[in-house]
Amino acid sequence: xxxxxARTVGDIRSRYExxxxxxxxVRDVLGQLGDxxxxxxxxxxxxxxxxxxxxxxxxxDISQRMLxxxxxDLQRDGLVDRTVFATxxxxxxxxxxxxxxxxxxxxxxxxxxxxxxxxxxRLARQAYESGEG
Amino acid sequence: xxxxxARTVGDIRSRYExxxxxxxxVRDVLGQLGDxxxxxxxxxxxxxxxxxxxxxxxxxDISQRMLxxxxxDLQRDGLVDRTVFATxxxxxxxxxxxxxxxxxxxxxxxxxxxxxxxxxxRLARQAYESGEG
DNA sequence: CAGAATCCTGCCTGATACTG
DNA sequence: CAGTATCAGGCAGGATTCTG
Numbered sequence: 001x002x003x004x005x006a007r008t009v010g011d012i013r014s015r016y017e018x019x020x021x022x023x024x025x026v027r028d029v030l031g032q033l034g035d036x037x038x039x040x041x042x043x044x045x046x047x048x049x050x051x052x053x054x055x056x057x058x059x060x061d062i063s064q065r066m067l068x069x070x071x072x073d074l075q076r077d078g079l080v081d082r083t084v085f086a087t088x089x090x091x092x093x094x095x096x097x098x099x100x101x102x103x104x105x106x107x108x109x110x111x112x113x114x115x116x117x118x119x120x121x122r123l124a125r126q127a128y129e130s131g132e133g
Numbered sequence: 134x135x136x137x138x139a140r141t142v143g144d145i146r147s148r149y150e151x152x153x154x155x156x157x158x159v160r161d162v163l164g165q166l167g168d169x170x171x172x173x174x175x176x177x178x179x180x181x182x183x184x185x186x187x188x189x190x191x192x193x194d195i196s197q198r199m200l201x202x203x204x205x206d207l208q209r210d211g212l213v214d215r216t217v218f219a220t221x222x223x224x225x226x227x228x229x230x231x232x233x234x235x236x237x238x239x240x241x242x243x244x245x246x247x248x249x250x251x252x253x254x255r256l257a258r259q260a261y262e263s264g265e266g
Numbered sequence: 267c268a269g270a271a272t273c274c275t276g277c278c279t280g281a282t283a284c285t286g
Numbered sequence: 287c288a289g290t291a292t293c294a295g296g297c298a299g300g301a302t303t304c305t306g
Binding site: 051052053056064065067068084087088089090091092 | 267268269270271
Binding site for chain 2: 025026027028029030031033034035036039040075076077078079099102103106107109110111112113114115117118120121122123124125127128
């Protein structure tokens, strides 16, 4: 692990400085993943194919506008596949593309880190507030 | 890898739904990492300790305000350690805490994914624009 | 059912000026 | 050098209404 970490430490720096803001792959990816709903939708679609209404019910506090827009962005980036069925009433299915599925593993690792250290982060926040906040 | 992926797929879903928005560790972490500058600063501090002015020069397009604020947030979350030296003129050093260093590996993995698939994402965007954008 | 269009608001962010 | 304070703009995101 120390080997992996030592390598990635340098990589983070070098990969940022080789690209301006517009073409930086890190910003391109984290900019999208960092928004409010993308990772949640990717997680749901990683589980199985969902219809639009299923996604909306699974994420009670998302607005219709944001669900539509986030799905469109993910589709645009080639992470999500959208299939329309010409039924009455119409139905639309969303699923991950192979590219989208390949993101599940790195994303899962980050989520594991988040859950593992969430308690420590919350404690640090409390300590900060009572001390100098 | 199929084992890791299969496990994380379910995890993403379950870890989201067990927490409301305020306590969800995924949103807590990605909300911070997803901002414009956090990952860049973490990458720089993963390389070595930096002074305030060094960080500012290393990130030419960050405003003083955002650098201060991002550093404060990272310090608040226990990822970054801030040390003031009572010299004239004053100097302040920033470095990663052990918690912050533990984030370098998962973050590096995500960055590797980003760089590896950045080309595919850009191609998907071009295809989307010319097709239905 | 699955969206598109519109309006509105808050916060993120940058620019500028000032301080210890 | 390392910040803080203040102001201004733009965009993310929500609520509502309308359509095929």
